[in-house]
Amino acid sequence: MNRSYLINLAWRSAWNRRFTLALTVCSIALSTFMLLGVERMRTDLRSSFTSAVSGTDLIVGARTGSTQLLLYTVFHVGAATNNIRWSSVQALEQLRGVAWVVPLSLGDSHQGFPVLGTTRAYFEHFRYGEQQPLQLREGQRFRDLYDAVIGAEVADRLGYRINQRITLAHGTGKVNFGADHADKPFTITGILARTGTPVDRTVHISLEAMEAIHVDWITGVPLPGLHIGPEETRKMDLRPKSVTAALMGLQNRAAVFSVQRQVNNFAAEPLMSILPGVALDELWDIVGAGERALLLMSGLVALVSMAGLVSVVLAGLNERRRELAVLRAAGASLYHVLALLALEGILLTMAGIITGIAALATCILTLGPWLQSTFGLSLQLGQPTPMQWLLLAGLLLAGWAASLLPGWRAYRLSLADGLSPRI
Numbered sequence: 001m002n003r004s005y006l007i008n009l010a011w012r013s014a015w016n017r018r019f020t021l022a023l024t025v026c027s028i029a030l031s032t033f034m035l036l037g038v039e040r041m042r043t044d045l046r047s048s049f050t051s052a053v054s055g056t057d058l059i060v061g062a063r064t065g066s067t068q069l070l071l072y073t074v075f076h077v078g079a080a081t082n083n084i085r086w087s088s089v090q091a092l093e094q095l096r097g098v099a100w101v102v103p104l105s106l107g108d109s110h111q112g113f114p115v116l117g118t119t120r121a122y123f124e125h126f127r128y129g130e131q132q133p134l135q136l137r138e139g140q141r142f143r144d145l146y147d148a149v150i151g152a153e154v155a156d157r158l159g160y161r162i163n164q165r166i167t168l169a170h171g172t173g174k175v176n177f178g179a180d181h182a183d184k185p186f187t188i189t190g191i192l193a194r195t196g197t198p199v200d201r202t203v204h205i206s207l208e209a210m211e212a213i214h215v216d217w218i219t220g221v222p223l224p225g226l227h228i229g230p231e232e233t234r235k236m237d238l239r240p241k242s243v244t245a246a247l248m249g250l251q252n253r254a255a256v257f258s259v260q261r262q263v264n265n266f267a268a269e270p271l272m273s274i275l276p277g278v279a280l281d282e283l284w285d286i287v288g289a290g291e292r293a294l295l296l297m298s299g300l301v302a303l304v305s306m307a308g309l310v311s312v313v314l315a316g317l318n319e320r321r322r323e324l325a326v327l328r329a330a331g332a333s334l335y336h337v338l339a340l341l342a343l344e345g346i347l348l349t350m351a352g353i354i355t356g357i358a359a360l361a362t363c364i365l366t367l368g369p370w371l372q373s374t375f376g377l378s379l380q381l382g383q384p385t386p387m388q389w390l391l392l393a394g395l396l397l398a399g400w401a402a403s404l405l406p407g408w409r410a411y412r413l414s415l416a417d418g419l420s421p422r423i
Contacts (some may be wrong), residue, residue, distance in 0.1 A: 021348060024348055024352070025348055025351050025352045025355060026352070026355075027352070028348065028349055028351075028352020028353060028355075028356065028395065028399065029352045029353070029355035029356035029359060030356065031352070031356065031395060032352060032353045032355070032356025032357060032360075032392070032395060033356040033359050033360050033363075035388075035391045035392075035395070036356065036357065036360050036384075036388055036391065036392075037360055037363075038297055039385065039387055039388050039391060040360070040364075040379060040388070041379065043385055043387075044379050044380055046284070047380075048196050048197070049280070049284060050277075050280050050281075050284070051128055051129040051130075051196070051197065052074050052075065052128060052197045052198060052280070053074050053126070053127070053128060053197075053247075053276050053280075054127045054128055054129060054130070054131055054132075054276075055125070055126070055127030055131050055249065056125075056126070056127070056247045056248065056249060056276050057248055057249055057250045057253060057256050057259075057275070057276075058247075058248040058250070058256065058259065058260060058263065058273040058274065058275065058276075059073050059074070059245060059246075059247055059248070059273065059274050059276055059279070060084070060092060060245060060246045060247075060248055060263055060271055060272070060273045061073060061080060061084060061244065061245035061246070061271070061272065062080055062081050062082035062083065062084055062245075062269075062270065062271065062272070063081070063082075063270045063271065063272045064080070064081045064272065066272075066274040066278075066279045066282060067279065067282055067283050067286065068081075069245065069272065069274055069279070070274065070276065070279040070280065070283055071283070072106060072244070072245070073104060073106075073244070073245045073247075074198060074276070075198050076106060076114040076116070076198055076201075076202065079106075079107070080106070080244050080245065083242035083243060083244055084242060084243060084244075084245070084246070084269065084271060085241070085242050085268070085269060086103075086239065086240050086241055086242055086243065087268065088266065088268055088269055088271065089101060089103050089243060089246055091266075091268060092246060092248065092263065095259060095262055095263075096259075096262075097250050097251050097252060097255040097258065097259050098248060098249075098250060098251070098259065099249045099250055099251045100121060100125050100248070100249045101246050101247070101248050101249075102118060102119060102121050102122045102125055102126065102246060102247040102248075103118060103119060103207060103240070103243040103245075103246045104116060104117070104118055104122075104243060104244050104245045104246060104247065105117035105118070105207055105210045105240065105243045105244050106244045106245075107170075107171070107244070108168050108169060108170055108171070108181075108210070108213070109168070109169055109171060109203075110154075110166060110167075110168050110169065110203045111154075111158060113151075113153075113154050113201050113202065113203055114198075114201070114202055114203070115168050115202070115203045115204075115205060115210075116202050116203070116204050116205070117204075117205050117206065117207045117209065117210030117240075117243075118204060118205075118206070118207060119206065119207060120141055120142075120206075122204070122247075123141055123149075125247070125249055126199075126247070128195050128196075128197045128199065129195070129196075129197075132195075134192055134193075134195070134199065135192070135193040136149075136190050136191065136192060136193065137152060137155075137191045137192060137193040137194075138162060138190070138191050139162045139188070139189050139190035139191055140189055140190050141189070141190055142189055142190070142204070142205060142206055142209075143189070144187070144189075145206065145208055145209055145212060145233075145234055145238075146184065146185065146186045146187060146209060146212075146230065147186065147187055147188075147189040147190075147205070147206070147209075148166065148186040148187065148188050148189065148203055148204065148205050148209075149188075149189060149190040149191070149192060149203075149204040149205075150188055150190070150191055150192070150202075150203050150204070151191075151192050151195075151199050151200040151201055151202045151203070151204075152191065152192055152193060152194035152195070152200045153194070153200035153201045154200070154201060154202070154203060155188075155191045160188055160191070161188070162188055162189065162190070162191065163187060163188065163189075164187070164188045165185045165186065165187055165188075166185065166186050166188065166203075167180055167181060167182045167184075167185050167186070168180065168181045168184075168186065168203070168205075168213060169181065181213040183227065183229065183230065184212060184213050184230045184233070185230075186205065186209070192204075207240045207243070208238040208239075208240075209238075210240065211238040211239070211240050211241075212230070212233045212234075212236075212238055215228050215233055215236060215238075216228045248273070256275065259273075260273045260275070338404060341404060342400060342404060345399050345400050345402060345404070346396070346399065346400055348399065349395065349396050349398075349399025349400065350396070352395075352399075353392060353395060353396065361381055364379045364380070364381055365381070368380075
C-alpha cells in the first residue's frame with residue numbers, strides 16, 4: 001500500500017477528529033502543567049530557603065542550639081537565650097583573619113514585622129542567593145537617628161512610601177498591648193528591592209536608634225514616671241551595651257574553622273559560632289517534611305496524569321474501530337497501522353507537553369510577583385531539573401504506550417467486526 005496515501009488518510013482522520021484530539025492535547029498540557037508546577041514549587045521552595053543568607057562565613061551569638069541561633073538571626077523567628085556584650089563584638093573584630101563584623105539587635109516589631117537594629121555595614125556585606133548584594137528599590141539608607149529602611153514586603157503589604165512616618169512596638173507579636181514607642185516615630189528613608197528572603201519582611205534601623213527607643217525602658221517595661229523625648233535622646237550616649245548576634249566575614253574562608261574555634265573558646269563570655277550553610281542543612285532536615293510532601297504529591301500527580309492520558313485514548317477506541325478496519329481492508333499491514341498510531345501519539349503528546357510548558361512559563365511570569373508578595377513563594381524560570389526531565393520522559397512514554405492500544409485492539413478484532421454495522 002502506498003505510504004503517502006496511508007499518511008494522507010491518517011491526516012484526514014485526525015482532522016475529522018480535531019476536537020477530540022484538541023481535548024487530548026489539553027489533557028496532556030494540564031498534566032504537564034501540574035507535574036512541572038509542583039516540581040518547580042518544590043525546588044524553588046528549597047532554593048529560597050537555602051538562599052536566605054550567603055557570603056557570611058560565621059554567625060555568632062550566645063550559646064544555644066545552632067538551629068535556634070540560625071532561626072532568630074536569619075529568619076527572625078523565636079528569641080535569643082541571651083545577648084552578647086558590645087565589648088565582645090569589638091573584640092571579635094580584632095580576631096586574626098576577620099574581615100568584617102555586622103552586629104544585629106532584635107526584639108521589637110512593627111505591625112507584626114520584625115525590627116532589626118544594625119549598622120550601615122549590613123547593607124555593604126549582607127548577601128543572599130548567589131552572592132547578591134542588597135539593593136534599594138527607592139530612597140537611601142538610614143542616616144539620621146530616626147530613619148528606617150524597610151523590606152519590599154513591608155512596603156507592599158502596608159502600602160508605605162518614602163518619608164512616611166511609622167512607630168515601632170516592643171516585642172515580636174502583632175499585638176503589643178500598649179508597649180509601643182509612639183513617642184519616638186521613625187521616617188522611612190529607603191525601601192529595599194525584593195529578595196525573596198526574610199529581609200523583605202524586616203524593618204531596619206540603626207543600633208543607636210534601637211538604644212534610643214529603650215533609654216526610658218528597663219527589662220522590657222517603661223520606667224514609671226520617666227519620659228525622655230526624642231530630641232533629648234539625641235544628646236545621650238547611644239552606644240549599644242549589648243546586641244543579639246553578629247554576622248562575620250573572613251579574609252580567607254580556609255580559616256573558618258580556626259576562627260570558629262577562637263569564638264567558641266572566647267574567654268570574656270560564653271559564645272558560639274555556626275556555619276550558615278551547615279545550619280541551614282540541619283534546619284532543612286527538620287522542616288523538610290514539606291518538600292517530601294510535595295515530592296509525594298508530584299508522584300501522585302504523575303500517576304493520575306498518565307492514567308488520565310491512557311483513559312482519554314481508550315475512550316476514543318470505539319469511534320476508531322471502523323477507521324482502523326478500513327485501513328487494514330485497504331491493504332495497511334499491522335506494522336503500518338501501529339507506526340501511524342505511534343507517530344500520532346508521540347506528536348499529540350509532544351504538542352501537549354509544549355503547551356503545558358508554555359502555560360507554566362506564562363503563569364510564572366504573570367503570577368510570580370503576586371505569589372511572592374502574597375505567599376512569600378518565589379518561583380523562577382530556569383532549566384528543567386533532572387526530576388522534571390524524568391517526569392517529561394514519563395509523560396512522553398505514557399503517550400506513546402497509550403497510542404499503541406488502538407493498534408493492539410485493531411489486531412485482535414477481525415475486519416468483519418470493524419466493518420459490520422453495530423445494532
